[in-house]
Amino acid sequence: MNLTPEQMVTGRRSFLRAIDGVPAVAALGAAAVTKGPAPGGPVRVGFVGVGGQGRALLSRVDPTYTDVRAFADINPASLASADAILSKNGRPPATHHVEWRDMLQHEDIEAVITAVPLWMHAEVVTGCLEAGKHVLCEKMIAWDRGGYRRMMDTAARTKRVLEIGYQRNYNPIYRSAYEGVVKAGTLGDIYHVRLAWHRNGNWRRKGDPPSKDYDASKWGYPTWDHLWNWRLYWKYSQGLFAELGSHQVNAANWFLGCVPERVQSCGGVYRFKDGREVPDHVYSMFEYPGGITGTFSSIESNAFDERYEAFFGTKGTLIIRNENDALLFDEGTAGAATGIEVAPKGAGAALETSETKPAQAGGNATAAAQQSARTNQPSPSTLEISGFCSAVRVGTPLLCGPEKASHSASWCIAANESLKSSAPVKIA
């Protein structure tokens, strides 16, 4: 990829931001959500699965919208860690359950937020929907096609809200890029998208079982490692295509307004030959209708490319880097680099004026007060959870309902089938 001087400046700024420890997503959040509660009050919620991702969501809950009442998790250590989050945030404690069905039976909750291993999604979500609960399910929607079809059918039949957790849908920078660039036709006709999510590190997590006699087999995992590192085993996981790729394909589908029809992939366990089953390097090419092609790559041996979604149109190129930086380039060698930033309005000034600030100074024309306010802005996850509660309470439209989410899942499942068979696969 050609880097212009402007991009280089952007790259330096991102670097400085990273080493400054400022959370990138917080820096681009939308305006603070401070109003509430609605008639009926915050939505009473139980969490199923408070492992790493469940707790990430828990820590981003806005109590104005969400009243966390209960946790269910098969790992007592995770329950204790979840308690610590509530306590740290000054919230009342939640009750504990090991089995999610017990939680449904005994708790006065209206909705469930679930972040269990992928293979359990369909079972947990349909069970919750059948029990009359609304569900926010962490992505990917389901491990297999049958699973997500059951989830969609059950949600429709029970008339419950089912939202799938793709945070890009709630990220102001994506919404602005879609509204202001893609939908406005600024890119011309898009014939190619390139999606990359490159990291240099081992996906395997280190961790001890909560006790010496902990029996993971009770929950369908032959060993503690199968439970703790479920992402590395096919039975529970769909690998990098699911955990990373489906985020980006979901965004690409949204921006392109269509879904891929055919995919061919390759990949394998090339670097970390430690007994895992799912590849540490994957590459996928896929075709949308109308001659649009896309590629997705995810590698665990080099992080130079970081992660980005690039949309290549006949009139211009849009690149969204690391979920927090949108760049736009006119097509042609003389094209000037145009940057797009999104900043929360907050309570401060739209601009701070002074004598001329040279371009080399970085030129982020934002009031200092606003910059400090940025760190307090809700993350896309907060917006997502609050949006889900808003949908439950007053019917605001879902930004990523099950049907939308199923398309990136069907891409992912087909991509893995192609990876295993070395043949192109039609996306069902």
Add this chain to the structure above:
Amino acid sequence: MIDALSRRRFLAFDFRDRRAPGDHWIRVHRTAMACRFDVTLSSDDAGHVPEARAALDEADRIEAVLTVFRDFSVIADVNRRAAIEDVTVDEALFSLLARCRELHADTDGAFDATSTPLSRCWGFMRRDGRLPTDAEIECARASVGMEHVRLDCERRSVRFAVKGLELNFGAIGKGYALDCMAALMRERGAHRALLSAGRSSVLAMGGRGRGWQIDLRPRLASRCLARLWIRDGGVGTSGTGEQFFEVNGTRYGHVIDPRSGSPAAAGVLAASVIAGDAASADALSTAFLIGGRDLTERYCAAHPGTLAVLVLEGSTERTEVFGHYNGARLEKLT
């Protein structure tokens, strides 16, 4: 109970609407004229990003016309030829030159688009300040003066009456570019945006409620000195904090008083001007930095629709406000 219910109903509206557009700024930006140009839109105007981009193209186009840093710009050509022959220019450039003449006259010569030789002899053209000799200053002054620029309205031509004269729109070009950008955006149906060039030149198009909120914070000031809400108007800020050098404890700022040939010494740390167009606001901020309180007071009295804020030198960073601008509300911060 009644209170609680009505409050609940009121807040319920926000809850439903909490993802409503309009909760963040979209800044479309590009580097031009050695600074960052920003077009800020409210997120519910996201559909106007193409117009914002077209406006930035306009900034590029204007830079290509006005720059003195490229050999083949229109102004470089005028500077090369106008002492020898009449040079015909297009209508837009002719209007800009006429406005420069007018501002020069109205500010008693404090704004002067021909002061480049002075800036050069003080080393500011190369951002390398130095103390010139009196002889060097006098030599430079001989080639400075907007009164030496002759404009022929009939033929739309420009002619320099003295050799060595150079036009340079450094003190007005950014504001002028913003005015042109806004005109282009309006033509294309975008009527609400905040345009900025390097933070020093700002143009508010439309605005909601009290208008766009802008904080005035000169670079040498320790804090935000005033807060402005503005609809439809330009804001220009000049200050001594942009470029300066010090010799024996004396600070020499980059804004040269064309009348004396030396850096402005009117006791003003920074001047912000609010006017109907960004070009005037831009030029007047420089003029008031040079001309100080007296000129500012006189000008604002004679030209209704001009609001000026001067930050006076001294440990208290005292601000003084002159004049009035319909559509702007200013709040001094103590």
